Amino acid sequence: MMDNFNVTFITFTGYVDLQSYRLLYFIIMFIVYxxxxxxxxxxxxxxCIHKSLHEPMYIFIAALLLNSLLFSTNIYPKLLIDFLSDQQIISLSLCHLQGFIYYTLCGAEFFLLSAMAYDRYVxxxxxxxxxxxxxxSTVCVLLVLAWLLPAGQLVPSLLLTSSMKVCNFNLNGIFCNNVISKLYCTGSSSAYVIYGVFLILNSVFLPLIFILFTYSKILLVSYRSSMNVRxxxxxxxxxxxxxxxxxxxLCSYDIVIARLQIDLHKTARFIMTLQVVLYHPLFNPIIYGVKVKKISELLKRLFLQGNINMCFKINVW
Incomplete structure (x- = not known):
């Protein structure tokens, strides 16, 4: 769809019963965000505040949580606007930008997890x-590379799409991800798809292999060591x-559905797509807040102190 200013707009067609449940969707996703x-x-x-947590492991955790926050901020504001809008549209350029940020942060997630695995291995x-x-200096280099490498690898894909012709203006989703490849004319997106496979191998499978290798080494050393090490x-x-x-x-869904062109029922696709942007950034702080001892202790102290201060203010009042 083209307007008077020659801007291409894409319509999101992945929403289900938006007219009936738009307010419910908005409230739920706003609370989640x-x-x-x-x-x-x-x-x-x-x-950042507690010096006792200024160690590589906790710095990587903070970076991972910051990445989750950026990941959500890339998706949720537009999602919330679309829930309340009569038309769920986005310009093609902004769609490319959202997709670029989305996959940069997805790649950064795997690279940060690789850095954390290496830290635990050492x-x-x-x-x-x-x-x-x-x-x-090593920690700083790993953090910079975790965001720069995925972004740098995605730049050629942006250059490829700039010369491709759009034949379909309806995107079967609720935000811009791999499905954007289906907007281009048949045959014009082959190089884009091939480069996408290269990105998957380089940004997902190689970090996964490295992580599995480091954790297998950790498992072997732990098995041969004392109970304290285990x-x-x-x-x-x-x-x-x-x-x-x-x-x-969650990433496997994004890859399988978009790349292998599996045809899902619209409701099932909508629910699964929401899960991609819902569970992971929501549960990350819960996992680290409960499972990591130092963080858990500081959180308990923080909320306990907050409750004491609140009780004190109530009593004084």
């Missing part, structure tokens, strides 16, 4: 060399593995 902001920002600020398998290997490995690695499994399962 506020919860995501509160949960991720709370632990991120804890890591901590458990090479404890005497940990301080010399995981220096401040306990440390379980306490520090289990949250990362839970996050990895959760995120990998």
């Amino acid at each position: 506020v919860s995501i902001i509160f949960g991720n920002l709370t632990i991120f600020c804890l890591v 901590s458990i398998c090479k404890p005497l060399r940990y301080a010399s290997i995981m220096k401040k 306990r440390k490995a379980a306490q520090t690695c289990s949250p990362h593995l839970l996050v990895l499994i959760s995120f990998s399962c």
